[in-house]
Each structure stands twice: as structure tokens, then as C-alpha cells.
Amino acid sequence: MTNTWPMTQRVELATVMDRLAVDGMVTEYAVAVDDGDWEAYRGLFAPGGRADYRSAGGIEGDAGQIADWLARTMRLFPMRQHLIVNRRVRFGLLEQDTGDTARVQADYINPMRFAGQDEGSTEPDFVCGGRYDFALLRTDDGWRLREVVVREKWRRTAPTGKEPAAR
Template sequence: MTQRVDLATVMDRLAVDELITEYAVAVDDGDWETYRGLFGPGGRADYRSAGGIEGDAVEVAGWLARSMESFPMRQHLIVNRRIRFGSLEHDTGDTAHVQADYVNPMRFTGQDSGSTAPDFVCGGRYAFALVRTSEGWRVREVVVREKWRHSPDRQPTTP
């Protein structure tokens, strides 16, 4: 592999990492316009394992906006990112698959404002399918695989 190809791969990895970070920040900040803009044409999201819906980016952004009203405090962390590049129409590097774990502490609306502790925490794994577009890397599909959830006043559960 040449140095130029290595540099392109590093640049792609950085761009993919930035896209995944933007995804988390958009959800945490309730920036649904940015959230929708992270998806390419026909992009879809599947939140069914977390009790949500599956649909196109616009539909899922609407559902998330309504669902997240119950949680004014959220800090969504995406870690352990594993990136694999693929090809689209025989042009190496036009697709990427990312598996990444997440932990999502949140606080319910109306809870004791003196406390900063979360009321609800869940975790699992994302499976992102990405595609390179003229605007850069975009989400073609994201599947949420919630593995666990916990409320301090309840026992931990698995979905």
C-alpha cells in the first residue's frame, strides 16, 4: 500500500469518526435538522430494539424529537468504534460499516433539579452502514441494538 493510499484511509477514518460523533451530539442536543442531514438519500434508522420505530430519517427524527422530550438531560456516548471499509460499484472505499457500543444516561423531566444523577441509563451497540456521497460520508442505515437498561429505582432489565 502506498503512503498516499494510507493517508486517504486515515482521512476517511477521521471523517467517519466525525460523522458518528455528530450523530451522538445531534441526538443529545435535540438538533433534528442536523440529525436528518447526517443521512444520505433513502437513509433509514431502526430503533425497534429500544422500543422505538424503524423508518426513514425524517420519520425517525420526528419520533426521536417526541421521545426525547421526556429526557431534558442526556449524554449519549459512542465508544469502541470498529470501522470496515467496503466498495460500491467496484470503487474501493465508497462504503463503510461501523459497529460501536453506546452508553446513554438520561434524566427524566420533572425530577429533582438539585440532583445531576441520571434516572435512566441504557446501553447497547450500533450498526452503521455508511456511504460516501458528494457531501461526504452519510448514514445509509443505522440499527440500534439495545442490550440493557437501568433505572436506579428499578432492577436492570434487558429488552
């Protein structure tokens, strides 16, 4: 059977498939962090992949260093859930692109609960938000993260129960 699709339809289909795969990587990133699956987290990165969490009080380093740091740090927050929205995907924007790169800017909100804080409560006592900048690279294993940069814009903690005196 001969494929009679015009070339433009094949290119458009390939672009849609790439977009779905790139979007899936962003989702896998959030799930790995929320579930504390640090092996899965490492596996999302291309060789030499890096992440930068400094704007959120963290570190910058290669995927292994970041996974180790997250494993230690996220013990403070046994309940966490990334919500990643407003995903803006652009292909071929990295230097010396050969058609196999992508960038995603995506806003996030991340409610978390501190360990040991009112274990029966479902309310988060720490919430932060900002924007992720993901740089991706197509590899023999599919799309992988080349770089993740967290740009925290705000954070809020729950009230301590000590309300200010009325004036």
C-alpha cells in the same frame, strides 16, 4: 512541485482521512441526538437513509420519520448524553461496493434524566447501553449515514426509594 509520495502512502493517507471522517459522523450523530438538533440529525443521512430503534422500544423508518419520532420522544429526557466507544470501522463491506462504503460497530452507554424528576439532581435516573451498527456511504457531500441500527442490550432505572423489606 511534483508529488513524490509513493502510491501506497497516498492510499494510506486517504484511508486515515476517511476513517477520521467516518468517526466524525458517529460523533456528529451522538451530538445531534444529545442536543436535540433534529435538522442536523436529518442532514447526517444520505438520501434514502434509514434508522431502526425497535430494540430500544422505538420505531424503524427513514431519517425524517425517525427525527420526528426522536423530537417527540426525547422531550421525556431533557438531560441525555451518548458515550460511544469501541468503534470498529470497516471499509467496503456493503453489497456492490465501489470503495465508497463503510460500516461501524460501536458500543454505547446513554445516561438520561426523566423530565420533572428532581430537577436539581445531576444523577441520571435512566441508563441504557448496547451497540450501534452504522452503515455509511460516501456522497458528493462527504460521508453520510445510510443506516443506523440500535441494538439495546440492557437498561437500568434508578431505585424508586422503596427498598425491599429485610428478611
